Amino acid sequence: MGKPSVWSSNRFWRRSATWVTGVSAVLLILLTFDSMSQMQMGTAQDIKNKVDKRIPSPVVINYKIDYQLSRKRGHEVPIIGGMDANGNSKYEEKEKFFGRDNYSEKEARELIHLGKLTIQAKNCMDCHTLLGNGAYYAPDLTKAWLDPNWNTLAPAYGGKEYAMATFLQNPPAMAMHERKMPNLGITKKEAKAVVAYLKFMSAIDTNGFPRNFGKIKGAVDAWK
Amino acid sequence: MHGSNLYEGQKLALKYFTVAIVLFGAQLLFGLFAAIQFMYPNFLFGVLDFSINRMVHINALVVWLLYAMIGAVYWLLPDEAGREVVGIKLGNLAFYVLTAAVAVVVLVYLFIQIGPGKESTIWFITEGREYIEAPRWADIGIVVVVLIFLYNVYATVMSGRRTGILAVLMADLIALAGLYLAGMFYTDNIAVDQYWWWWVVHLWVEATWEVYVAAVGGYILIKTLNANRKVVEMWLWIEVAMMFGSGILGLGHHYFWIGTPEYWWEIGALFSALEPVPLVGLFVHVLYDWGKETGKGNKITNVPAFSWLTVETFGNFLGAGVWGFMHTLPQINLYTHGTQWPAAHGHLAFFGAYVAIMIAAVYLAIQGKAGLKELKMTKAGWWAITLITVGVLLMTVSLTIAAYVQTMVERGMYGATWEGFFAAQNNEWFWQGMCWRLVTGLMVIVGYIFLVYDLLTCTKKQPVQESEAEVAAAAA
Amino acid sequence: MCIEPCTDVVCSFWSRLNQGPMTLTITLHMLIILPMIWIYFDEKKKMEQGDIPEE
């Protein structure tokens, strides 16, 4: 063998591996602290102060929610309670949710707590995706609250929240495709909570995912 | 080594391997049900819904791989450390406790399935979070069993030979076990929920499991090719540096769209883009050693194990490296996220990176158990590796075609709506992709039957050879 | 000047490092890789002085 080289020394690589792993882990932890601080759920006070939160307070269920292109950020963002001239949320326009638009912070949090528990207990994620993660057997639910499909069904049920809740309590009865959602024994109370969760989730800032949501149906039909 | 000459730790390894192979069968069966439902949605509807089949499919996958991983460690540990496993009684007890717990969880999955929206469901029925659906009580049980396992490993190495392979494994297993804790809490905030969920899923498959595979792969190379230990261990440290260096911050490729800050676009894209590099290294290393050692006249002493290891290195590079890279940049992931893309990638990656090497480890154990100096490939073994490998490859291609359709139609043309989803699912190309997935799935299942048959019989079908015991007896 | 305005929802330390294409990720990569040069020369020195114990 020739002169010993650092490149073929186990010690050099062991030290490098330890260093690289250590710094990467520390960086990940620092980044996680920063991300967690940005990802805490907002409060009713934030909404009053018109502060944008990535994950807004659950009281957004009292407001109209939309998903519009933001010039500044270059992709679509949730718009809560109407849009001002600069393309930001106004947090003003309300919208009735099961007949009310004055859910307190506590009430709204309780609703989405039950909603999230139900979503896990019924295993929604093993057919659907939520925020794009899950299974691919059924549609993505990230912006389900804003899906044009529910707007067409809404009038017959007295509002889209009622249409969604009715569907959830017995999906096969309202099946729209051969591939049906099963009856998961979701109660009336749970259904309302799940719909609240879906409305809340549609207000989460997902950096523009999904892109062009519900916007380009016209383009598809154009060549038909 | 003859049957009776096995270390107690290695006998325990055989138990782990047995359960692993059984669960592999369950995985394939429930995957088959789920695949049938894609084409015939009324199949088992209301009895075993898609969600249940899929859950059992992916949970069986993760659990059998963990069983095989623990098994492989118990197999190589006494051999490397040069002594019996410390605390083997406790280790055996842990095995039976774990297996009973897994059986209960599976029965609950199949017969109770789901619960009301209450904390008690999370504790006793399902957590409803992909891959780690196991209820909380089982999580705690798993943690206890893993602690026992870690104790066995640490206590054995501390009082035995501490090789480089064992040093890497010790550090890696601690991280692997610790990460599981990140998936054990409940929150109403789905963004935070998924943030930590990925710590378990990504930091397992793209960091700690990969390093595990590099270490065990090194051991298999030494065993089957008589590769030079010093070189193998140097490669191992390089692999560790590259895998953790890219994989830890590569976690960011799951933080593009879940309510996380924008800087993850850049971090996730560019660190994860480097993740394929160590995977190239793996297969270059195996091919290099293959040429070098056989060139020196060394024989491959376990052909099936070595063949599966070769499949592993290619499969890992293709499935994780190439298929992973295809959708890892945010500009692309924006349209592929939540489509069949991750499914195509997930199949080849899990198979290539983990299934193949675990089968290699089982063959190594089969050889050791029978005390054979050499294990040749039998006909059945050849059919097994061919059918399973080609089956999964073609399945991946089918899913990739379906994924293209879904991305183009649902995402590109329809903007991700409910209508768009079904427009894509009903597209002829998508449908054909699903059809081929079913066919290739059956191919994998036939391969699995060959595999089980071969594992049970291959040692009896070897050409006559002297066992080590006979050589020793003749010398005496 | 060269400093780009931050368009993130929250402008934290990390998002400020993110100045157009790749600045953030290059910084982090350098932070991880450059010190390996020091490790290299340190090992080389030790090797030349012969204080590496036989493994």
Ligand code: HEM
């Ligand atoms: C053996 C290693 C790997 C395994 C077993 C693996 C497996 C998986 C699985 C199962 C998923 C889907 C998760 C889900 O169900 O939502 C996934 C997602 C993903 N993987 Fe991997 N992977 C591996 C390595 C890699 C590598 C090396 C890369 C990149 C170069 C990569 C890139 C991705 C990306 C970008 C996603 C996210 C897809 C999305 O949600 O949009 N993976 N991986």
Ligand code: HEM
């Ligand atoms: C008989 C062969 C198989 C069939 C029919 C099959 C079928 C399926 C089906 C239908 C899904 C659900 C996809 C969805 O959510 O839309 C799935 C998911 C999955 N399967 Fe398989 N599978 C088979 C073999 C395997 C093997 C051998 C592996 C691993 C080595 C594997 C790993 C996975 C993974 C990781 C997922 C989750 C994918 C994701 O969420 O991205 N499967 N499989």
Ligand SMILES: [Fe+2]
């Ligand atoms: Fe990943």
